[in-house]
Amino acid sequence: xxxxNQELFRSSFESMLKSDGFATLEKSNKVLAEAVRRADSVxxxxxxxxxxxxxAQADADExxxxxxxxxxxxxxxINTGNIGAHPDFEYLDGTDAVRKHHITTxxxxxxxxxxxxxxYDLMVVRKIKNSILRAxxxxxxxxDGHVHRFMGDALMAYxxxxxxxxxxxxxxxxxxxxxxxLLMDESIGPGLLKQGIEPGDIGFRVGIDYGGDDDVLWSxxxxxxxxEVTATSFFVDAAAKLQSMAxxxxxxxxxxxxxxxxxxxxxxxxxTEMQNGKPVEVQYLRPNYTLPxxxxxxxxxxxxxxxxxxxxxxxxxxxxxxxxxxxxxxxGISFKAYSQDTHLSNEYKSLSRCxxxxxxxxxxxxxxxxxxxxLRLPLxxxxxxxxxxxxxxxxGMGHDExxxxxxxxxxxxxxxxAKVYNWDREAKYRGIHTMEVRIFDTRNxxxxxxxxxxxIR
Numbered sequence: 001x002x003x004x005n006q007e008l009f010r011s012s013f014e015s016m017l018k019s020d021g022f023a024t025l026e027k028s029n030k031v032l033a034e035a036v037r038r039a040d041s042v043x044x045x046x047x048x049x050x051x052x053x054x055x056a057q058a059d060a061d062e063x064x065x066x067x068x069x070x071x072x073x074x075x076x077x078i079n080t081g082n083i084g085a086h087p088d089f090e091y092l093d094g095t096d097a098v099r100k101h102h103i104t105t106x107x108x109x110x111x112x113x114x115x116x117x118x119x120y121d122l123m124v125v126r127k128i129k130n131s132i133l134r135a136x137x138x139x140x141x142x143x144d145g146h147v148h149r150f151m152g153d154a155l156m157a158y159x160x161x162x163x164x165x166x167x168x169x170x171x172x173x174x175x176x177x178x179x180x181x182l183l184m185d186e187s188i189g190p191g192l193l194k195q196g197i198e199p200g201d202i203g204f205r206v207g208i209d210y211g212g213d214d215d216v217l218w219s220x221x222x223x224x225x226x227x228e229v230t231a232t233s234f235f236v237d238a239a240a241k242l243q244s245m246a247x248x249x250x251x252x253x254x255x256x257x258x259x260x261x262x263x264x265x266x267x268x269x270x271x272t273e274m275q276n277g278k279p280v281e282v283q284y285l286r287p288n289y290t291l292p293x294x295x296x297x298x299x300x301x302x303x304x305x306x307x308x309x310x311x312x313x314x315x316x317x318x319x320x321x322x323x324x325x326x327x328x329x330x331x332g333i334s335f336k337a338y339s340q341d342t343h344l345s346n347e348y349k350s351l352s353r354c355x356x357x358x359x360x361x362x363x364x365x366x367x368x369x370x371x372x373x374x375l376r377l378p379l380x381x382x383x384x385x386x387x388x389x390x391x392x393x394x395x396g397m398g399h400d401e402x403x404x405x406x407x408x409x410x411x412x413x414x415x416x417x418a419k420v421y422n423w424d425r426e427a428k429y430r431g432i433h434t435m436e437v438r439i440f441d442t443r444n445x446x447x448x449x450x451x452x453x454x455x456i457r
């Protein structure tokens with residue numbers, strides 16, 4: 001199933017671009033323009049329903065991106081939510097009523113989309129932008145976010161709601177930004193290139209921030225027949241400004257989001273820019289507003305370290321191995337976690353949801369007998385547990401915990417059965433905690449490495 005989902009994910013954007021009889025475009029504007037001129041009569045760009053690039057040739061195509069992502073994150077079904085007012089606050093539409101409630105806001109922008117209009121015919125530009133925005137909106141919905149509106153070449157989304165856990169929603173928003181980067185690298189870029197469209201300058205810019213119950217006001221704007229329910233908050237506005245400050249294929253996080261999650265410092269850094277020929281860190285949101293007391297606001301901002309954070313994504317290990325250092329797949333070896341929620345042990349996908357303190361977490365390395373074929377045994381295994389967050393530090397448990405194990409054949413069955421290694425831990429401290437496993441051969445060469453992040457509320 002993982003291989004099938006990987007192929008589905010990688011080909012998802014290409015399937016949006018393709019339609020019956022749509023030949024690959026040449027890179028020259030002349031050929032592109034000629035193809036567009038023919039489009040009105042032969043519909044070379046349109047799918048069976050004329051929607052463009054074959055994105056909606058059938059109902060199933062709309063959810064091509066959702067399906068693998070939702071399975072990787074342990075989610076069932078499909079998110080069919082509509083664009084517009086958040087469903088939890090839609091009842092405010094056309095009224096003067098208000099409600100305070102927390103929310104995580106995400107702004108997604110297509111970097112350098114304006115330049116497309118200078119290089120390609122407008123018909124081509126429209127179809128490129130529309131397909132990318134569709135891909136972005138499906139990534140949002142795949143992680144249970146709500147698409148609020150499209151704004152030209154940008155998208156605004158909310159994560160969270162009345163019935164959703166706020167910390168899981170915050171993490172889902174960050175996961176969404178990382179999956180957008182993965183989608184651009186693995187699917188959108190290659191898909192555009194195959195159609196003769198240069199993807200080098202195109203990318204996502206993402207801004208994310210969280211506002212608490214006292215910081216976000218939901219209400220209806222406008223008149224009864226021309227109205228919109230939306231959120232009013234500095235942190236909603238900050239997410240938009242963070243997006244505008246982000247570099248291509250990067251995500252910027254507001255300090256309120258980082259503090260609320262007690263997000264590990266190892267996965268964030270400072271954005272840098274060149275000033276007088278030297279790199280300078282950008283510490284605060286721009287513009288840096290002046291407060292009523294005359295002091296500068298100095299709202300801190302952070303850049304998500306994609307390469308480091310991507311290690312924790314619950315995507316197939318061989319996909320992560322191609323993205324980041326420190327992970328390595330080996331056929332027949334797997335590493336999984338299980339959470340004992342309400343007396344049931346459910347597989348826990350890395351950072352897919354937030355668990356309560358006191359939840360028992362079981363980690364398991366499973367080694368099929370064939371994975372040891374041709375190897376000199378025993379193999380040496382190592383595990384490392386890291387606590388992140390202030391609670392662990394305050395309790396004197398901010399240090400790493402290490403252990404080892406040997407992989408040996410079972411003499412009674414000559415190694416024909418699978419080997420299973422288990423660790424039992426309690427979710428004790430609020431924050432994000434990781435368990436990493438590495439297995440070395442007799443020459444001390446790394447043959448398997450994986451890591452799982454546990455999010456504890």
